[in-house]
Amino acid sequence: MSNTEQSAQLTQVPKLANGYRLQWEPAQDSFVVLYPEGMKVLSGSASEIVQQCTGEQNVAAIIKSLEEKFPDVELAKDVLDFIAGASAEGWLDV
Amino acid sequence: MSEPGAPLWLLAELTYKCPLQCPYCSNPVDFAHTGVELDTDQWINVLREGRELGAAQLGLSGGEPIVRKDLELIVAEARKLGYYTNLITSGIGMSADRVASLKEAGLDHIQVSFQASSSELNNWIAGTDSFDHKLEMARAVKDNGFPMVLCFVTHKENIDQVDDMLNLATRLDADYVELATTQYYGWAFLNRDVLMPDRTQLESAEAAVNRFRDQKINDAMKIYYVIPDYYENRPKPCMSGWGSLFMLVTPDGTALPCHSARVIPDIEYPNVKDMPLSDIWKRSDAFNKFRGFDWMQEPCRSCAEKEKDFGGCRCQAYMLTGDAAATDPVCDKSPNRQVIEDAINASRQPEAKPLVFRNAKNSKIIQSTVQD
Numbered sequence: 289m290s291n292t293e294q295s296a297q298l299t300q301v302p303k304l305a306n307g308y309r310l311q312w313e314p315a316q317d318s319f320v321v322l323y324p325e326g327m328k329v330l331s332g333s334a335s336e337i338v339q340q341c342t343g344e345q346n347v348a349a350i351i352k353s354l355e356e357k358f359p360d361v362e363l364a365k366d367v368l369d370f371i372a373g374a375s376a377e378g379w380l381d382v
Numbered sequence: 383m384s385e386p387g388a389p390l391w392l393l394a395e396l397t398y399k400c401p402l403q404c405p406y407c408s409n410p411v412d413f414a415h416t417g418v419e420l421d422t423d424q425w426i427n428v429l430r431e432g433r434e435l436g437a438a439q440l441g442l443s444g445g446e447p448i449v450r451k452d453l454e455l456i457v458a459e460a461r462k463l464g465y466y467t468n469l470i471t472s473g474i475g476m477s478a479d480r481v482a483s484l485k486e487a488g489l490d491h492i493q494v495s496f497q498a499s500s501s502e503l504n505n506w507i508a509g510t511d512s513f514d515h516k517l518e519m520a521r522a523v524k525d526n527g528f529p530m531v532l533c534f535v536t537h538k539e540n541i542d543q544v545d546d547m548l549n550l551a552t553r554l555d556a557d558y559v560e561l562a563t564t565q566y567y568g569w570a571f572l573n574r575d576v577l578m579p580d581r582t583q584l585e586s587a588e589a590a591v592n593r594f595r596d597q598k599i600n601d602a603m604k605i606y607y608v609i610p611d612y613y614e615n616r617p618k619p620c621m622s623g624w625g626s627l628f629m630l631v632t633p634d635g636t637a638l639p640c641h642s643a644r645v646i647p648d649i650e651y652p653n654v655k656d657m658p659l660s661d662i663w664k665r666s667d668a669f670n671k672f673r674g675f676d677w678m679q680e681p682c683r684s685c686a687e688k689e690k691d692f693g694g695c696r697c698q699a700y701m702l703t704g705d706a707a708a709t710d711p712v713c714d715k716s717p718n719r720q721v722i723e724d725a726i727n728a729s730r731q732p733e734a735k736p737l738v739f740r741n742a743k744n745s746k747i748i749q750s751t752v753q754d
């Protein structure tokens with residue numbers, strides 16, 4: 289697990305940690321991450337990122353596919369920071 | 383009043399049957415007189431209605447939920463409905479095969495409770511030889527790939543073992559460890575004088591937790607340390623407010639806003655057999671009784687902190703002051719704070735009373751004393 293890196297590496301392959309589950313919650317009108325006895329409600333942009341964290345593609349590929357989906361947004365840094373933050377909190381494995 | 387939000391947490395107490403006898407059990411002391419347990423279809427219906435209301439977390443507890451032979455069926459249905467399913471078990475009555483079949487059914491997480499970190503004390507508090515089997519079950523939980531919470535309910539007799547508890551949790555590779563100081567409801571209220579730790583014990587326990595964290599002995603394991611509110615000067619925001627996020631269904635189908643709500647007299651709690659869950663949640667008198675702030679008295683009513691703690695716990699207010707709408711006496715603004723000091727003092731008397739263990743025999747005795 290990454291300890292205190294400020295930013296994620298492009299070669300890392302992020303995936304939700306064991307016991308964490310992403311799903312759409314109609315009652316919240318949002319994507320959420322569920323885990324033992326808790327729930328995080330994701331913002332629109334966070335859910336776009338987490339949906340890509342399937343353990344099948346690296347961070348560079350995630351950024352690329354998000355850039356294709358949102359061509360007008362400068363998002364590389366946000367993605368790197370988000371993934372680093374979530375892995376420091378223990379819910380994304382990289 | 384505006385429509386309440388969703389009951390995000392649904393707790394299904396599948397049965398009051400339990401092979402253990404913890405003297406701090408949160409089950410009602412008169413559990414032996416409960417009605418017939420809901421059957422599989424009735425539980426599945428509760429789950430379906432709960433999900434429609436927006437519940438996302440499902441707790442399966444008891445009693446000991448593993449006693450129910452249809453647990454896997456209930457889990458499978460819950461998973462299909464989209465719940466995150468949490469099993470809250472003592473591990474007793476469980477086998478490695480059942481852990482595997484629960485995994486297969488789609489269970490998400492298991493919380494295993496320990497009564498202490500040593501076999502001797504564990505077995506004494508549990509009222510049965512259970513420690514070795516618990517160790518075995520904790521290993522089976524991890525072997526099957528479940529995230530695992532180890533829960534220790536702490537009190538005067540075991541709180542000095544916090545170091546050992548954290549080490550045991552580390553050895554068992556727990557993902558989370560919960561050190562929950564006994565809250566005084568149910569059987570724990572009955573045994574309060576014997577269970578309440580003193581301030582020095584709490585301080586050393588807290589120091590042990592901090593030491594463990596500072597030395598980074600096991601960074602990956604998250605520790606929840608819950609201190610007892612009697613030693614605070616503000617009450618806990620009980621259940622994040624009455625009827626706000628949480629609904630509990632007891633073995634016979636009674637719907638409650640918290641574990642101990644039935645101690646408050648003159649509230650008729652609806653049963654899931656008689657009323658749709660959404661009516662219970664949104665419209666029943668019981669769930670609306672202490673919603674919002676209109677029911678409050680002074681000093682809560684005009685207090686700036688009321689949105690933070692909701693005036694504390696209604697059950698505790700009733701049990702300690704006789705008035706469920708009073709300020710929780712843990713608050714130092716309460717005119718009744720003295721009852722908390724008295725309780726702390728009573729727990730420091732050397733001539734300790736014997737512990738009353740949670741079992742059907744004691745439950746019946748207590749019930750008949752109450753009726754006399």
Ligand code: SF4
Nearest residue numbers: 400402404407445472
């Ligand atoms: S607290 Fe102890 S006695 Fe009560 S249900 Fe849990 S294991 Fe059984």
Ligand code: SF4
Nearest residue numbers: 682685687688693713
């Ligand atoms: S007076 Fe009531 S609302 Fe204010 S802090 Fe105390 S319990 Fe909370």
